[in-house]
Amino acid sequence: MHIPVLKKEVIKxxxxxxxxxxxxxxxGEMGHAFAILEKTGPEGKILGIETDIELYxxxxxxxxxxxxxxxxxxxxxxxxxxxNLKNIVEKYNFKKVNGILFDIGMSSxxxxxxxxxxxxxxxxxxxMRYKINIQQSFREDYQVKAEDIVNxxxxxxxxxxxxxxxxxxxxxxxxxxIIGQRKIKxxxxxxxxxxxxxxxxxxxxxxxxxxxxxxxxxxxRIAVNDELNNLRTALPLALEILGEQGAxxxxxxxxxxxxxxxxxxxxxxxxxxxxxxxxxxxxxxxxxxxxNYRARSAMLRCAxxx
Numbered sequence: 001m002h003i004p005v006l007k008k009e010v011i012k013x014x015x016x017x018x019x020x021x022x023x024x025x026x027x028g029e030m031g032h033a034f035a036i037l038e039k040t041g042p043e044g045k046i047l048g049i050e051t052d053i054e055l056y057x058x059x060x061x062x063x064x065x066x067x068x069x070x071x072x073x074x075x076x077x078x079x080x081x082x083x084n085l086k087n088i089v090e091k092y093n094f095k096k097v098n099g100i101l102f103d104i105g106m107s108s109x110x111x112x113x114x115x116x117x118x119x120x121x122x123x124x125x126x127x128m129r130y131k132i133n134i135q136q137s138f139r140e141d142y143q144v145k146a147e148d149i150v151n152x153x154x155x156x157x158x159x160x161x162x163x164x165x166x167x168x169x170x171x172x173x174x175x176x177x178i179i180g181q182r183k184i185k186x187x188x189x190x191x192x193x194x195x196x197x198x199x200x201x202x203x204x205x206x207x208x209x210x211x212x213x214x215x216x217x218x219x220x221r222i223a224v225n226d227e228l229n230n231l232r233t234a235l236p237l238a239l240e241i242l243g244e245q246g247a248x249x250x251x252x253x254x255x256x257x258x259x260x261x262x263x264x265x266x267x268x269x270x271x272x273x274x275x276x277x278x279x280x281x282x283x284x285x286x287x288x289x290x291x292n293y294r295a296r297s298a299m300l301r302c303a304x305x306x
Contacts, residue, residue, distance in 0.1 A: 003108075003292040004031025006251055006300050009282050010101060011035055013302035014247050019043040020098040023089070023241070025082040025234065026051075028107035030059060036101075037074060047076045047094045049085070051130040055109050083230050085237040099247040100238045104231060104257050105298070106221075117146060118221060120213040123191040126150065128224045146220040150187045155179045165228075166219030167255065173200045174216055190217075218254065228256055235264045239273065242305040248274070249302045252281075258299045265303050274303040 004010075010032050016022060016039035024033045027048035037046055050056040056079040063072055078088055082102065089097070111119045116127035126147040149158065155175050162171035177200035178187065187193055197213045198206060206212045222228060231252075238248055252258045258281055268274045281299035289296045 166215035
């Protein structure tokens with residue numbers, strides 16, 4: 001079951017009021033979006049952007065089945081990437097924007113239903129792409145897969161990805177093991193990769209609370225989807241689109257993502273364009289982590305446009 005991360009805190013910092021308009025730039029399974037809609041009736045709207053075409057279609061069907069509700073008229077669903085935020089807003093003439101939310105993490109659907117190898121708990125093809133409709137932002141056919149990286153990239157390139165994107169302390173050993181195994185057999189699925197990682201790291205590392213494959217899988221996903229550069233592209237667009245006193249809320253799950261947000265906020269605060277509301281990232285309370293362990297690494301930052 002999908003549980004939106006830091007929902008209470010998102011509502012606090014976005015501070016949605018009746019008839020205001022918001023953008024959920026990473027719609028996922030709409031946990032945050034529905035919470036915002038509850039606060040913005042009767043006329044407030046949500047522009048929701050979902051990258052994955054399959055999840056987008058699922059959301060359309062879900063909304064259509066809501067009985068006796070005007071909620072369909074208050075949600076604009078878009079299958080695209082938030083790097084095209086400005087063009088999307090112009091296309092749908094979505095103004096005035098009172099707040100924008102980025103939840104830079106995978107949804108439960110990605111892990112449990114997409115079948116694309118995001119989780120090392122399921123034996124799936126090493127894909128890891130967030131799929132956009134071919135007719136929209138780019139042709140997914142040409143996007144690199146995780147399978148391509150582990151089977152064709154050099155040891156130095158793989159090591160760099162694991163070290164920089166995963167902050168994996170055993171990046172060199174894992175990269176070397178990947179190169180060795182792919183000479184024997186093509187690496188096609190998640191379980192193959194998990195076993196390679198297991199054989200490459202010390203026994204004590206396998207016994208830690210955080211699974212030994214977590215950082216490698218995270219690093220490959222970030223590389224496949226160019227997530228850090230996408231975030232750098234989207235933040236200035238969001239600030240430009242926001243109305244005066246509008247709130248920009250970003251939830252990240254990785255220190256590199258959080259650093260990008262922190263530096264962007266500090267830079268724009270110096271330019272007197274925003275007022276930072278969270279000097280330090282807001283993190284989940286103990287009770288939330290107990291209910292939803294995936295929330296443990298979430299970090300929320302917020303600023304208001306001046």
